[in-house]
Amino acid sequence: xxxxxxxxxxxxxxxxxxxxxxxxxxxxxxxxxxxxxxxxxxxxxxxxxxxxxxxxxxxxxxxxxxxxxxxxxxxxxxxxxxxxxxxxxxxxxxxxxxxxxxxxxxxxxxxxxxxxxxxxxxxxxxxxxxxxxxxxxxxxxxxxxxxxxxxxxxxxxxxxxxxxxxxxxxxxxxxxxxxxxxxxxxxxxxxxxxxxxxxxxxxxxxxxxxxxxxxxxxxxxxxxxxxxxxxxxxxxxxxxxxxxxxxxxxxxxxxxxxxxxxxxxxxxxxxxxxxxxxxxxxxxxxxxxxxxxxxxxxxxxxxxxxxxxxxxxxxxxxxxxxxxxxxxxxxxxxxxxxxxxxxxxxxxxxxxxxxxxxxxxxxxxxxxxxxxxxxxxxxxxxxxxxxxxxxxxxxxxxxxxxxxxxxxxxxxxxxxxxxxxxxxxxxxxxxxxxxxxxxxxxxxxxxxxxxxxxxxxxxxxxxxxxxxxxxxxxxxxxxxxxxxxxxxxxxxxx
Numbered sequence: 001x002x003x004x005x006x007x008x009x010x011x012x013x014x015x016x017x018x019x020x021x022x023x024x025x026x027x028x029x030x031x032x033x034x035x036x037x038x039x040x041x042x043x044x045x046x047x048x049x050x051x052x053x054x055x056x057x058x059x060x061x062x063x064x065x066x067x068x069x070x071x072x073x074x075x076x077x078x079x080x081x082x083x084x085x086x087x088x089x090x091x092x093x094x095x096x097x098x099x100x101x102x103x104x105x106x107x108x109x110x111x112x113x114x115x116x117x118x119x120x121x122x123x124x125x126x127x128x129x130x131x132x133x134x135x136x137x138x139x140x141x142x143x144x145x146x147x148x149x150x151x152x153x154x155x156x157x158x159x160x161x162x163x164x165x166x167x168x169x170x171x172x173x174x175x176x177x178x179x180x181x182x183x184x185x186x187x188x189x190x191x192x193x194x195x196x197x198x199x200x201x202x203x204x205x206x207x208x209x210x211x212x213x214x215x216x217x218x219x220x221x222x223x224x225x226x227x228x229x230x231x232x233x234x235x236x237x238x239x240x241x242x243x244x245x246x247x248x249x250x251x252x253x254x255x256x257x258x259x260x261x262x263x264x265x266x267x268x269x270x271x272x273x274x275x276x277x278x279x280x281x282x283x284x285x286x287x288x289x290x291x292x293x294x295x296x297x298x299x300x301x302x303x304x305x306x307x308x309x310x311x312x313x314x315x316x317x318x319x320x321x322x323x324x325x326x327x328x329x330x331x332x333x334x335x336x337x338x339x340x341x342x343x344x345x346x347x348x349x350x351x352x353x354x355x356x357x358x359x360x361x362x363x364x365x366x367x368x369x370x371x372x373x374x375x376x377x378x379x380x381x382x383x384x385x386x387x388x389x390x391x392x393x394x395x396x397x398x399x400x401x402x403x404x405x406x407x408x409x410x411x412x413x414x415x416x417x418x419x420x421x422x423x424x425x426x427x428x429x430x431x432x433x434x435x436x437x438x439x440x441x442x443x444x445x446x447x448x449x450x451x452x453x454x455x456x457x458x459x460x461x462x463x464x465x466x467x468x469x470x471x472x473x474x475x476x477x478x479x480x481x482x483x484x485x486x487x488x489x490x491x492x493x494x
Contacts, residue, residue, distance in 0.1 A: 008150065009060040009061045009149045009150065009152075010060045010149065010150065011060055011149050011150055012057050012058050012059070012060045013056065013057045013058075013059075013060075013066060013069070013070045014055070014056055014057035014066075015069070016055055016056060016069045017055075020042065020055075021042050021044055021051075021055040022040075022042045022043055022044055022188060022190070023068055023069045023107065023189075023190075024044075024067060024068030024069065024071065024106050024107030024109075024110070024188070024189070025044050025045060025046050025048075025052065025067050025068060025106050026043045026044065026045060026188055026248060026249065039248050039376070040244055040245075040248050040376055040379075043188075043248055046067065046106075049065055050065075052065035052066060052067065053065040053066075056068060056069060056070075056071075059072035059075055059149075060149045061075050061149060062074060062075055067106035067107065068106050068107030068108075068110075069107070070108075070145075070146040070147075071105075071106065071107050071108060071146060071147075072147075073104070073105060073106045075147070076102075076105065076111075076147055077102065077103045077104070077105070079147065080099075080102035080103060080105075080111065081099075081102075081103060084099060087114050088114070089114045089198065089200065090200075091207075093178065094114070094198055094207065095114075097112070097178060097181060097182075097198075098112045098113065098114055098197070098198065101185055104185075107189070108143070108144055108145050108146055109189045109194050109196075110185055110189075111144060112181070112185075112195065112196070112197045112198060113143070113144065113196065113197035113198075114197060114198060114199075115139070115196070115197045115198065115199045115210050116199065117199050117200060117201060117202055119139065119140070119141055119199075120137040120138065120139055120162075120164075120199065120210075121137065121138045121139075121140065122136075122137060122138050123135050123136070123137045123164065124136050124137070126163075132165050132166060132167045132168060133165075133166050133168075134163060134164070134165055135163065135164040135165075135166075135208075136161060136162070136163055136164070136213060137161070137162050137163075137164055137210075138159070138160075138161055138162075139159075139160050139161070139162050139196075139210070140158065140159055141156060141158065142156045142157040142158040142159060142160045143156060143157055143160065143196040143197070144156055145157050160213075161213040161215075162196065162210050162211060162212070162213050163210075163211040163212065163213045163214070164199065164208040164209070164210060164211070165208060165209045165211055166201065166204075166206040166207070166208040166209075167180075167206075167207075177207060177209075180209070180269075180270055181195060181198070181209060183251070183270035184270060186249050186251070187245055187246050187248075187249045187251060187270070188245040188248055188249065189245070190241055190242060190245050191238050191239065191241045191242030191245060191265055191266055191267060192242050192245055192246070192266060192267050192268075192270070193211055193212050193214070193262060193266045193267065193268040194211065194212040195209055195210070195211050195212075196210045196211065196212070197209075197210045198210065211268075212266065214262035214263040214266055214268075215263070216262070216263045216264065217262065217263075218258060218259045218260070218261060218262055219258040219259075219261040219262075219264055219317070219320075219321060220258045220259060220320070220326065222263070222264050223320075223321055223324050224324070230402055232321060232322060233382065233385050233386040233398065234386045235264040235265060235321070236318055236321065236382050236386075237379060237382035237383045237385075237386045238264075238265045239261055239264075239265065239267065239314070239317070240314065240375065240378045240379040240382050240383075241379050241383075242265070242266065242267040243256070243267065243310060243311075243314060243375045243378070243379075244375040244376055244378075244379045246267070246270075246310070246375075247307050247310070247374070247375040247376075252305050252306060252307055252309070252310050253267065253270070253305075253310050253313075254289070254290070254305040254309075254310075255269060255289065255290055255291070255432050256294060256310050256313035256314065256317070257290075257291045257293075257294040257313060257316075257317065257430070258294075258317050258320055258321070259291070259430060259431075261317065287302075287434045287435060287436035288300075288302065288305070288434070288435055288436075289432050289433065289434055289435070290432055290433075290435065291429070291430055291431065291432055291433075292328075292333040292337060292338065292341075292429070292435060293316060293327040293328045293333065293337075293347065293430075294312075294313040294316045294317070294327070295309070295312075295313070295341075295435075296308070296309035296312035296313070296365075296369070297312075297341050297342045297367055297440075297443035298369060298443060300338045300341060300342065300435070300437055300440055301342065301437070301440045301443070302436075302437075306369065307374070307375065308369035308370070308372045309369070310375070311364050311372040311373060311374070311375065311378065312364060312365050312366075312369075312372060314364055314378065315360075315361050315362070315363075315364025315365035315372075316346075316347060316365060318357075318360070318361050318364065319346075319347055319349055319353075319361045319365075320347065322350060322353050322357060322361075322401075323347070323348065323349060323350035323353065324350070324405070324408075325347070325348065325350065326424070326430075327347035328347060328428065329423075329424045329425065329428050330423070330424070330425050330428070331425055331428065332425055332427035332428065333427060333428050333429050334427060335437055338435075338437045338440055339440060339441065341443075342367075342440045342441045342442070342443045342444070343441060343444060343446075344367065344444050344445050344446030345446070346362075346365055346446070349361065350405075350408075352400070352401055352404035352405070352408075353401060354394075354397035354398065354400075354401055355397075356385070356394065356397070360373075360378075360381065360382075364378070366445060367443035367444050367445045368443070368445075
């Protein structure tokens, strides 16, 4: 009798060169033939077989190119499917969502799991957002990392800390809950908060997303309470990379502000993240959700969110992070502010921010959407600047900026916690809400903005102090009367 010696599967994966390739194929309806110029050059599509083989190597079981680092989608899908009979959430929609993710996962961060609540330990309430509550927890078992081909078992990242996010009234699964989780699956993971799975609170019956835990809080908390300044260019380039990941998937974030950036690197709250609207700009709708200081003027006027409106928000975030000042915190976030933004008002710029960064900020928040850079351009510029050496002009300008920033902090050092000393107007609201402004003027730039143009070679020539007061738009008595009249008209209508 002939004995067949079946060769033991071997690990044939490659370590991914992250400077050249993404660590997994892009999950998108776009294929490589229709790739636009805005798409990141590191993107790999499923149909690019040779590129996948070069980037990830081949599976030691089926000998096909990988779909991500240490990951074979067809082989792992079979393993997940065989295990479907061993678990259930008790909810058909949740089961189908998790099963869909596991069958189609091209990388470990794209497969969701049903995580029984009793498998989580030390669940602790942290805070609440506009539409959700956030908790921290410990997960001893940890999330799936990759299939160990040689030992034929799942390798897990054990003993990890996670965040739990429960949307309001999520005991009855709503479209918002499902859509937010789908967004995590559809967008490339770089600098996006990871979603590991779903659980359910046995007491409230609310379903909860199990997310990557960010211990430093949001960007605003970080810069208000941290003394670390010297990696700001690096952090900005990472945030831009996260936004590029969203735009690569032909989506827009629609709620991009400093409260939705965690640990200075990760973009969160993808609940309103939706496909790019390809309809004409004339498509208006009644009311939009957002945080007013970060919303592009065209969105305030009722037009759809676009990639360019996300870029406007990035400009506000970038200035906030570099200036370490909360935008428009001392005035009401009302109809008058919306009018002023459309007429060119922008947050003040810290006078010691280098000119090359001021140029980029003002280009991002240009009143005309077509003048703003793409996410790809934004990331490439910031990534180039963060890698500067100690013998060029950018380095010297940033060193001067860091020195001035430290001096500013020392001057205010009598306040142990800066966030507690900031006086915020009671009508300055930094959580997302429905806004519906009428009769807003056509967006324009302040006349002072025209002189700030980004150089074609993206390299600054000289340092300059920009007087922040130039962004304060002055209104005549006639302007204010018109605004007040519009408010009266709105009150009459309501």
